[in-house]
Amino acid sequence: xxxxxxxxxxxxxxxxxxxxxxxxxxxxxxxxxxxxxxxxxxxxxxxxxxxxxxxxxxxxxxxxxxxxxxxxxxxxxxxxxxxxxxxxxxxxxxxxxxxxxxxxxxxxxxxxxxxxxxxxxxxxxxxxxxxxxxxxxxx
Numbered sequence: 176x177x178x179x180x181x182x183x184x185x186x187x188x189x190x191x192x193x194x195x196x197x198x199x200x201x202x203x204x205x206x207x208x209x210x211x212x213x214x215x216x217x218x219x220x221x222x223x224x225x226x227x228x229x230x231x232x233x234x235x236x237x238x239x240x241x242x243x244x245x246x247x248x249x250x251x252x253x254x255x256x257x258x259x260x261x262x263x264x265x266x267x268x269x270x271x272x273x274x275x276x277x278x279x280x281x282x283x284x285x286x287x288x289x290x291x292x293x294x295x296x297x298x299x300x301x302x303x304x305x306x307x308x309x310x311x312x313x314x
Contacts, residue, residue: 200304200307200308201300201301201304202304202305202306202307202308202309202311203308205301205304205305205308206218206305206308206309209305210222210235210305212224213225213228213232214232214233214234214235215232217236217312218234218235218236218309218312219234219235219236220232220233220234220235235309235312236312236313236314237313237314238251238309238313239310239313239314240313240314246310246313248306251306251309252302252306255302255305255306256302
């Protein structure tokens with residue numbers, strides 16, 4: 176049930192903000208551009224960059240299996256957002272995508288106020304879309 180709610184929220188929040196190619200979801204696009212180099216196209220930890228790292232890159236496709244059959248939504252959200260550090264990532268080897276998304280949203284111009292403002296909903300939408308895609312990768 177939680178997975179369905181996550182998917183619905185991600186779709187409702189993100190669709191107005193971003194145009195998506197008909198054959199790819201926002202989450203898939205985010206994953207391919209931000210995660211696949213290390214985690215691999217299928218999230219198995221075998222991306223082209225993985226072999227160049229000192230530590231083994233974990234499989235994102237086993238998160239549910241490794242968490243007693245429950246997808247660890249909160250933990251995944253916090254890792255992407257940057258609030259939860261992952262020891263394997265060391266001193267922030269994995270970029271904090273939440274910070275990147277926030278920086279992108281800070282560039283949005285508000286016509287009424289005449290200044291640039293942060294759009295936290297756009298940041299949340301991108302994170303939720305990415306989590307939705309990772310959820311689809313589960314074995």
